[in-house]
Amino acid sequence: MNEAQRFEYGFGAQVIGPNWTRFSLWAPSASRVDLEVEGLAAIVMTHAGEGRFVGEAACDHGARYRYRVFPDVASEGIAVSDPASRAQAGGIEGPSLVIDPYRHAWRHADWRGRPWHETVLYELHLGTLGGLAAAHQWLPYLAELGVTAIELMPVAAFPGKRNWGYDGVLPYAVDDTYGEPEALKSFIDDAHGLGLMVFLDVVYNHFGPDGNYLPRYAGTFFRDDRQTPWGPAIDFRQPMVRRFFIENALMWLDEYRFDGLRLDAVHAIAERDFLVELAETLRSHLDPRRHVHLVLENEHNDAELLEDGHFTAQWNDDWHNVMHVLLTGEHEGYYADFADSPIDKLVRCLGEGFIFQGQPTRDGQPRGKPSAHLPPTAFVTFLQNHDQVGNRALGERLTLLAEPQALEAATLLLLLSPMVPLLFMGEEWASEQPFLFFTDHRAELAEAVREGRRAEFAEFSAFQDPDSRAAIPDPNAAATFEASRPDFETRNSSPHAEWLVFVRHLLAIRHAEIVPRLDGARALGAEALGDHAVVARWQMNDDTQLVIAMNLSEQPVATRAFGVGRNLYETREGVAVATESGNLPAHCAAAWLKCEPGDEELSA
Numbered sequence: 001m002n003e004a005q006r007f008e009y010g011f012g013a014q015v016i017g018p019n020w021t022r023f024s025l026w027a028p029s030a031s032r033v034d035l036e037v038e039g040l041a042a043i044v045m046t047h048a049g050e051g052r053f054v055g056e057a058a059c060d061h062g063a064r065y066r067y068r069v070f071p072d073v074a075s076e077g078i079a080v081s082d083p084a085s086r087a088q089a090g091g092i093e094g095p096s097l098v099i100d101p102y103r104h105a106w107r108h109a110d111w112r113g114r115p116w117h118e119t120v121l122y123e124l125h126l127g128t129l130g131g132l133a134a135a136h137q138w139l140p141y142l143a144e145l146g147v148t149a150i151e152l153m154p155v156a157a158f159p160g161k162r163n164w165g166y167d168g169v170l171p172y173a174v175d176d177t178y179g180e181p182e183a184l185k186s187f188i189d190d191a192h193g194l195g196l197m198v199f200l201d202v203v204y205n206h207f208g209p210d211g212n213y214l215p216r217y218a219g220t221f222f223r224d225d226r227q228t229p230w231g232p233a234i235d236f237r238q239p240m241v242r243r244f245f246i247e248n249a250l251m252w253l254d255e256y257r258f259d260g261l262r263l264d265a266v267h268a269i270a271e272r273d274f275l276v277e278l279a280e281t282l283r284s285h286l287d288p289r290r291h292v293h294l295v296l297e298n299e300h301n302d303a304e305l306l307e308d309g310h311f312t313a314q315w316n317d318d319w320h321n322v323m324h325v326l327l328t329g330e331h332e333g334y335y336a337d338f339a340d341s342p343i344d345k346l347v348r349c350l351g352e353g354f355i356f357q358g359q360p361t362r363d364g365q366p367r368g369k370p371s372a373h374l375p376p377t378a379f380v381t382f383l384q385n386h387d388q389v390g391n392r393a394l395g396e397r398l399t400l401l402a403e404p405q406a407l408e409a410a411t412l413l414l415l416l417s418p419m420v421p422l423l424f425m426g427e428e429w430a431s432e433q434p435f436l437f438f439t440d441h442r443a444e445l446a447e448a449v450r451e452g453r454r455a456e457f458a459e460f461s462a463f464q465d466p467d468s469r470a471a472i473p474d475p476n477a478a479a480t481f482e483a484s485r486p487d488f489e490t491r492n493s494s495p496h497a498e499w500l501v502f503v504r505h506l507l508a509i510r511h512a513e514i515v516p517r518l519d520g521a522r523a524l525g526a527e528a529l530g531d532h533a534v535v536a537r538w539q540m541n542d543d544t545q546l547v548i549a550m551n552l553s554e555q556p557v558a559t560r561a562f563g564v565g566r567n568l569y570e571t572r573e574g575v576a577v578a579t580e581s582g583n584l585p586a587h588c589a590a591a592w593l594k595c596e597p598g599d600e601e602l603s604a
Contacts, residue, residue: 007254007285009247010052010240012084012172015100019060025053025067025082026240027217032070034077037063038095050240051218061103064095069217080213084244085157085173087181092157092169092211101255104185111192113259113291114148116312117377117518119197120415120507121422122147123385126155127162128425128435128485132179132187138488139191145428145500146507149197151262153386155184156203159210160440162481164386165201166264167208167439171248181256188257197259199293200252204245205268206230210445228268236271245274246281253286260293260312267299279310295380301354301368306378313420316379318355320388322346323410326532326552327383327402332460337361343528350417350526350536353379376418376523376538383407383414384424386435393457393472395434395484397427406552408502408571409589413550415506416514416568416591418521418538423503429491430499436473438481446476509568513593517541530557533584540593549575550589557584565594 008014014022023035028051035043035055045055045067059065070077081092086099122142129135142150154165157173165175174181188198206228207214214221221241222232235241252258266275279294286292293312296305301318305311322338322345325331331339338345338355345355353371361367371378382388389397398407407430414421426433439449454472457463463472473480491500517540524545526536532553538546547565551557559582567576570590 007247007250009084009251010243011247012082012086013065013096013098015061015098016056019058020056021059021063021098022056023054023065023067023082024048024084025069026051026244027053027067027069028240029071029219030069030217031072032077033217034068034070035065036068036079037065039063042068051220052240059098061098061100063098064089065098066095071217078213078216080217081170083170083172083214083218084248085170087173088157088170088176091176092159096173099181101181101251104182104189106185106257107189108192111257112287112289113293114195114197115291115519116293116420118148118511118515119293119420120146120148120510121151121199121380121420122149122425123151123153123422124425125153125164125386125435125484126178128481130485131177132183136187136190139187139194139196141488143194143196145504146511147196147423149199149259150191151199151422152201154201154203154264158208159442162438162440162478163208164390164437164439166203167210168203169208169211171203171245172251185256192257197291197293199260199262199295200256200258201262201264202249202252203264204234204248205265206234210441226270230268233268233270236269236274242274242277246278249278249282250285253282253292259291260295262295262297262315264297265299266296272302272305275305276310283309299367301356301371303354303357303369303371303374306371306374313378313380315385315422316349316354316381316419318345319349319379319381319419320383320385322349322355323383323413324388324398327398327406327410330401343531343534346534347526347528347536350534351523353523372523376521377420377518379419380422381414381417381419382422382424383410384427385422386424389424389435390437390484393460393463395436395473397431397434399430399432403554403587405571405587409550409552409587411503412506412569412571412589412591413548415503415510416546417536417548418514418518418523418540418546421510426486428500428503429496431486431490431496433485433487433490434483436480436484437475438484439475440481441476450474450476506569509591513568514546517544517546521546529559529584533557535559543595545594546591547594548589548591549584551584551586554586556586558582559584565592567592 016022033045033053037057037059043055045053048054066079068077082096085096087097155174156168157170157175158167191198223235226233296314322342325338325342349355354368356368357370358366454469463469520541524537533551535549568591572588575588575590
């Protein structure tokens with residue numbers, strides 16, 4: 001979509017001419033809505049049907065405004081921010097700001113993105129980096145590292161000064177602690193100039209617990225018959241609710257020119273057809289020449305959503321979970337589903353995508369759908385991310401939990417397999433800093449979050465007594481946030497510098513040897529070589545075969561001859577040769593390309 005094809009949004013403030021702005025609020029529970037623009041007399045908005053109130057005012061970019069909503073004719077009304085506010089002055093409780101989205105002069109207006117198979121994701125949290133202005137300086141570093149796509153944790157306005165972003169209450173507004181909308185556009189513009197895509201994590205399954213006033217004037221926005229872990233479910237049966245979120249997604253992709261979205265926890269959205277409608281609407285409105293990628297987080301492993309071009313890929317939690325069990329031996333919590341014969345589960349994952357494709361979980365419920373027909377690039381894999389680190393009580397990274405050589409072998413599998421890899425900020429230099437769960441809620445809610453966090457880990461063996469639970473960092477303490485800031489300077493010191501060289505080298509191999517052969521690649525299967533070792537093969541698009549062998553055990557394992565081709569990388573010298581001779585050393589991995597045709601497929 002170009003400027004001449006501006007989309008007419010049904011929510012929020014739209015600049016429609018010089019010093020003239022149209023406002024629209026969906027408030028089906030209200031009897032009256034007044035528009036209050038600073039410096040102007042209040043304007044009674046017109047009821048336009050379907051619960052919508054509209055009005056126009058003589059104001060422009062930067063104007064401050066609120067809505068005063070009257071639940072009934074006898075009430076005095078309540079002042080609320082615009083739920084579709086593009087920006088806030090002074091946080092979620094301050095006035096909303098009129099934003100003209102087309103003021104930014106794009107320096108890289110011809111950017112069309114990159115094909116999905118070129119993607120190497122790098123997830124980061126803007127707040128811990130110091131906001132958009134500070135994050136800018138790291139763009140050249142990430143491009144040089146070999147990353148091709150930055151994935152931002154949610155930027156939607158949230159309560160307080162620090163938050164992961166999943167407590168957002170104004171999904172259209174860039175949180176003011178990160179910077180103004182213009183700063184985000186400049187960040188994306190500069191990333192594009194370096195060949196970097198930028199993705200955004202969006203939350204369409206719930207609102208945060210503090211600062212959401214929608215129930216006061218749009219009660220039908222939520223269901224009273226279905227709960228989620230975060231409260232009443234959003235009612236996607238309502239056409240206006242669907243439109244609210246579809247227009248939000250379109251705003252990020254059109255006005256900000258994000259290259260893709262990662263949709264958080266879509267398993268909490270009961271109306272699956274909404275997801276299909278969202279994808280179809282976005283693709284019909286955006287310039288077809290652009291590479292726009294839609295990625296899911298979905299515990300249901302609904303492989304059908306990855307078909308027919310609706311969604312590009314899904315975060316593969318199965319891959320992470322089984323790798324974590326193999327690397328650490330942990331089996332509590334959700335890792336219990338992967339503790340039994342983990343190497344066999346990894347074999348299925350490497351050969352077919354999901355581990356759970358309808359099999360029952362530990363609670364006896366079937367999970368997932370068949371996924372073997374999907375390409376390897378339909379799955380995003382990771383050893384660490386914000387959830388898998390930050391949802392630990394102490395926020396430890398794998399650097400502190402796994403044997404270093406085993407982690408090195410696992411990293412080779414992550415970065416050289418045909419699945420799309422994701423790195424979490426600091427992982428590339430084996431950071432030892434924690435990434436903790438942090439918030440900035442007011443007193444009563446802060447206490448509830450603190451105690452809820454500690455109660456969450458009461459069933460874990462390490463936190464059985466009150467003293468151990470009391471040592472879990474307080475999410476609301478500023479020190480918890482400060483401890484989570486990545487220290488980029490440590491990447492220059494040993495042994496972190498050596499690990500950074502290792503990751504950079506693997507990514508160079510990926511771009512030179514894997515990516516050109518990746519579009520159209522398919523899995524040939526995998527087989528176990530013991531309790532902690534595996535070999536997997538993929539047919540690449542040029543008739544070569546990519547083979548990766550990995551042994552995470554402390555002992556060598558016997559192998560059959562796989563046929564050594566051109567060695568791409570080995571984490572211990574001589575590994576590729578050793579696999580031909582029938583022995584795979586401990587804590588090692590190797591990747592090579594085979595050119596010999598006619599090999600039978602490995603059984604998955």
